[in-house]
Amino acid sequence: MPLLKPKSFALAIATAAILFCLNAISSPLSQPAAAHQVEISNEVGGTLHIEPDDNPRAGEEVLAWVALTRRGGETIQLAECDCQLTVYTQPRQPDSEPILSPTLSAVASEGYQGIPGADITFPTVGLYTLAISGNPKQADDFSPFELAFDVTVAAGQSQSESSAESAAVPPSAEITDPDTSAPETVASDAIEAPDTVTDDEVSDAGQWPILILLLGGVVIGAISFLAIRQR
Template identity: 55%
Template structure:
């Protein structure tokens, strides 16, 4: 029975091909910042993505954009210190999940790769929190096949763009792992039964 439980846990961990999406969290002084990018924390190159930042003070009080002089800069990785940002999207108040009026911006990443989003903020008159700087690393995938849907083949006929499929190795690896584990478990069961 313990082998079966172990085998089940191992198979589940091996076959989990897609990592769970999670918001990225940073802390600076007395301010915490959470980054989320729509859709599903998986931005794609050449497509608009909505980035928003849930800013909270120690104790959980939300800092809306109206209380923060915030600026967003986007850098392609790697970049040298002092290099100008690739993008400087205009922040606007957005409402997302349970947050109202938090900083957000539409970002169009030009190509696949790793980017750094830097959010700097200072309190406006009357707001009480320390100035902060957050640096969030974001991985951007290739654009969708929507951009390649209306391609023409060599005969001039319309052809549909390449569909998104799992690579063969991504399917075969968990299956081979499962078979290998099953063989080991069965051998151990035979040995313990003798």
């Protein structure tokens, strides 16, 4: 097998470095938002989207809508469906009662018109089931259906701030003996609250390896390019 000439070898290294940089640039530095969920029941399909990025947070109101389609891809509007939306905590049991039953309204979004949607505020962090069921208002328009979607709810900003404030404030000391003249030393006052790691800090930490690799690729490409020109 013939060996590559120094100039050809340097050119190959430069090309590989450039391709690596392009791939690193095209890759997102942050975790992409979750894709819309799709479920099918009988002849009806449903696509769930929670505005704006399918990542609801506890205590924060979000708009959730379901694009319903019948066989053939035609949209089922809320005006054509007796639909009901319910929210359950997981694990959902057959006899579980919904914690929320939001009122549906017609929503226009992402090219859909008149699809069912509702404003929802998930109370706490955790896993939920968002279920939508419906019957046609016009007989034989489509089959009755029930679609269930899994939803993961993260901590809201207000909850994160409350947790940080609670951790920063030490518990107050209770005086049990009012006749004691010497002040008591509260050990908890000397304990500093642990630092709260925010999502931005975690995201920044995860970006450093990518940035280091990107910088290394640029340096290798530049050195190889200079070597080619000198030859």
